[in-house]
Amino acid sequence: MDTSLPLADEFWLSAHNRPDGYSLLKDRALGIGLGTALLAELLWVDHIRLSDGLLFLTGAPWPADDALFELLVLMYEEEQLLPRHGPAGQKVIDWISFLAGDGPDRARSLLEGTLQGGRYAPGREIGSSYAGGRIIHRGRLSRRNPPLAIPHQRRSLLGRGAWVHVPAHINDAGWPSARITTTLQRGEPLDAHHLTLAALYIVTGLDRDTLNPLTSGERAMLQDQLIYLPAVLGELIDHAGSVMSKQVMTG
Amino acid sequence: MQSTSSTIPRESRLSTALAEDRIGAFGIGLSIGSSVAPLTVVAGVVTTALAVTREPGISIGILAVGVLLLVFAVGYLAMARRITNAGAFYAYVAQSIGKPLAVGVAWVALLTYNAFQLASYGGIGAIGAPLFSDWFGTSVPWWTIALICWLIVAGLGIFDIGVSEKVLAVLVIAETVLVLLYSIAIVTTPGFHFSATPLAIDNLWGPGAGVLVAIGFTAFAGLEQAAAYAEEARDARRNVSRATYATISIVGLIYVFAATVIYSAAGNQVYDRAGAEGPDLFFNLAAGQLGSWSVHAGHVLFLTSLLAAMIAFHNLISRYTFSLGREGVLARMFGRTVGGAPRNASLAQTAVGIVVIAVYAWSGWDPLVKLFFWGGSAGGIGVLLLVTVTSIAVIAYFARDPQDETLWRRAVAPTIATVVLLVVVYLTFRNSPTLFGVEPWTGPVVAVPAAYAIALVLGICWALVLRSIRPEVYDGIGLGADSAAASATGSGGRMEGAGTHR
Numbered sequence: 001m002d003t004s005l006p007l008a009d010e011f012w013l014s015a016h017n018r019p020d021g022y023s024l025l026k027d028r029a030l031g032i033g034l035g036t037a038l039l040a041e042l043l044w045v046d047h048i049r050l051s052d053g054l055l056f057l058t059g060a061p062w063p064a065d066d067a068l069f070e071l072l073v074l075m076y077e078e079e080q081l082l083p084r085h086g087p088a089g090q091k092v093i094d095w096i097s098f099l100a101g102d103g104p105d106r107a108r109s110l111l112e113g114t115l116q117g118g119r120y121a122p123g124r125e126i127g128s129s130y131a132g133g134r135i136i137h138r139g140r141l142s143r144r145n146p147p148l149a150i151p152h153q154r155r156s157l158l159g160r161g162a163w164v165h166v167p168a169h170i171n172d173a174g175w176p177s178a179r180i181t182t183t184l185q186r187g188e189p190l191d192a193h194h195l196t197l198a199a200l201y202i203v204t205g206l207d208r209d210t211l212n213p214l215t216s217g218e219r220a221m222l223q224d225q226l227i228y229l230p231a232v233l234g235e236l237i238d239h240a241g242s243v244m245s246k247q248v249m250t251g
Numbered sequence: 252m253q254s255t256s257s258t259i260p261r262e263s264r265l266s267t268a269l270a271e272d273r274i275g276a277f278g279i280g281l282s283i284g285s286s287v288a289p290l291t292v293v294a295g296v297v298t299t300a301l302a303v304t305r306e307p308g309i310s311i312g313i314l315a316v317g318v319l320l321l322v323f324a325v326g327y328l329a330m331a332r333r334i335t336n337a338g339a340f341y342a343y344v345a346q347s348i349g350k351p352l353a354v355g356v357a358w359v360a361l362l363t364y365n366a367f368q369l370a371s372y373g374g375i376g377a378i379g380a381p382l383f384s385d386w387f388g389t390s391v392p393w394w395t396i397a398l399i400c401w402l403i404v405a406g407l408g409i410f411d412i413g414v415s416e417k418v419l420a421v422l423v424i425a426e427t428v429l430v431l432l433y434s435i436a437i438v439t440t441p442g443f444h445f446s447a448t449p450l451a452i453d454n455l456w457g458p459g460a461g462v463l464v465a466i467g468f469t470a471f472a473g474l475e476q477a478a479a480y481a482e483e484a485r486d487a488r489r490n491v492s493r494a495t496y497a498t499i500s501i502v503g504l505i506y507v508f509a510a511t512v513i514y515s516a517a518g519n520q521v522y523d524r525a526g527a528e529g530p531d532l533f534f535n536l537a538a539g540q541l542g543s544w545s546v547h548a549g550h551v552l553f554l555t556s557l558l559a560a561m562i563a564f565h566n567l568i569s570r571y572t573f574s575l576g577r578e579g580v581l582a583r584m585f586g587r588t589v590g591g592a593p594r595n596a597s598l599a600q601t602a603v604g605i606v607v608i609a610v611y612a613w614s615g616w617d618p619l620v621k622l623f624f625w626g627g628s629a630g631g632i633g634v635l636l637l638v639t640v641t642s643i644a645v646i647a648y649f650a651r652d653p654q655d656e657t658l659w660r661r662a663v664a665p666t667i668a669t670v671v672l673l674v675v676v677y678l679t680f681r682n683s684p685t686l687f688g689v690e691p692w693t694g695p696v697v698a699v700p701a702a703y704a705i706a707l708v709l710g711i712c713w714a715l716v717l718r719s720i721r722p723e724v725y726d727g728i729g730l731g732a733d734s735a736a737a738s739a740t741g742s743g744g745r746m747e748g749a750g751t752h753r
Binding site: 024025026028029030074077078081090094095097098101103105204205206208244245247248249 | 262263264265268269570573574577587588589590591592593731
């Protein structure tokens, strides 16, 4: 199992770690987790910065990753629509809420591509490369980069159900959370990538399924380590928690 | 790589998408409509109130409460525009009067909404059991029906199966249409004459005034939740106000009309008939014009009304408990989500439900009067207390910082509302033996105020304990999703559950 998967891909796999491959989270919660993970990826490589709840574009060279590229295109388009005399940044909670929704340009579409009706449409095409469906196409489909997910049609009492994505190999879905739990069980510190992933589990409620092998002492160790999450990622997770809470409160 | 899009979009996709996710005035009205439950009020609360209290002035009581709520709403909505917190009452008190009282208010609110939710089990059991016997030829005790409904509510909560908003909207509209249709049918019955007695203003100065107002607040329970949607509303300033004023006015007028019609049509035997026929009184009166099918249709929609109210209040309590758990005011476990749903909070309310049903079943207590009516009336008193404290909070909030609100909104209307509400609170407690139909200083006359007082005092004490041992949690009280105490990760705190605390 490739241990250098992007954060959003690993969150997606963890959220689909069940025998039938369906999501452990409701759509909105999954979207919040994936959207926050994508923003975290952009923050990590300094394409955006976060300050006091506002996201700012840094003008760094464009990323090679299609999903991040697609998201940055949208952010640059939105930046040009900001009022001239208002704050220069964009509200991070608005972006998390937007990315959490359904439809093109949202987090799930950027990762899974678009399933239209009964046919599989692998995202929008940009130039000669595919954008959208990162976990399907992995940049360019090859033996070294097999798809992480495949389309699957749910069974329904009334006949054929909706198309969803499930992990290509169900055993792969458990690896990201297993790395976190085994590291903690050995009493070792987690790196920033895995700390952020653990934080995403907790803020979306996925920890009940992914971190259940941990004892209360090991959970406490995780709590201690979370203090050392880089401040900007911690702030991003805080805002994800706000969006998550508001989503719960208003149904 | 270049984007294939060669033109800059004129409208922000982000803003458009976020706006589409928000709800308008009609959506807010329907969202709170299930907890208002018009048919439950007209067929259930009004008829049971007539039987238990023997007070004629229910119509004027509802009208008076409706007018009072319209005045209260002026300041309440002004505050809602500034404090967008789905916890509403609790948040307003926290940011105006003080955090200890806010925690007490939050616990009183939980008790209030639980009273309504639990009362529904009594109503549906008492009404559903005879119907089950009629339809299926098998006699079942009331608590069997109540348990089946409890299982439905528990299942929906545990598996986070949201009853479609469209389904709830259809039910609310259907029961409202039924109330109007049946009322008009009763009016058109040959020999019908309107009686002025239910609307006589003298009733408000009579010995039963407190009773009438308590019933009025029971009738309007759930309307205050419109402010909870402020954060998610499209053009919140206009739509939340519209939803609140429109719902109070429309629902209030329907209740007044229907209650007057019931009293007028039932004649001199109204109290005895209400006692003998219960909720069937409304349907039987309409059947004279509409035929016997109207009784069956009424039964079906009455049951769905109660079930919808049961689900709506369960969801409300779950979300409230989740919010308090997230802030640390209740145990943190309630602030956790499972798969994105507040499952722990839902399970807690479910547990309370089964305990109450079991106690009533074991004790052989009458579910219609002692659970449905007493529970609903206790809830009405709770709403009255919450509204009164919030009205004081509005005055305190704007007294410190008038901001740009008009004098009418920040001072005059809240003061009028507060004075009247305080008088009403006094009258309600003084008349509570009549309300509950018991001797003074017995049963619910003592238990209900005691329960609220204990919840208030315990909540205040807990807040003071938090101030001492967990000041970061105390500081976040009432600040909702954005509070530092609800923050996720470690910049100053610990992460627990689907919430954050710095």
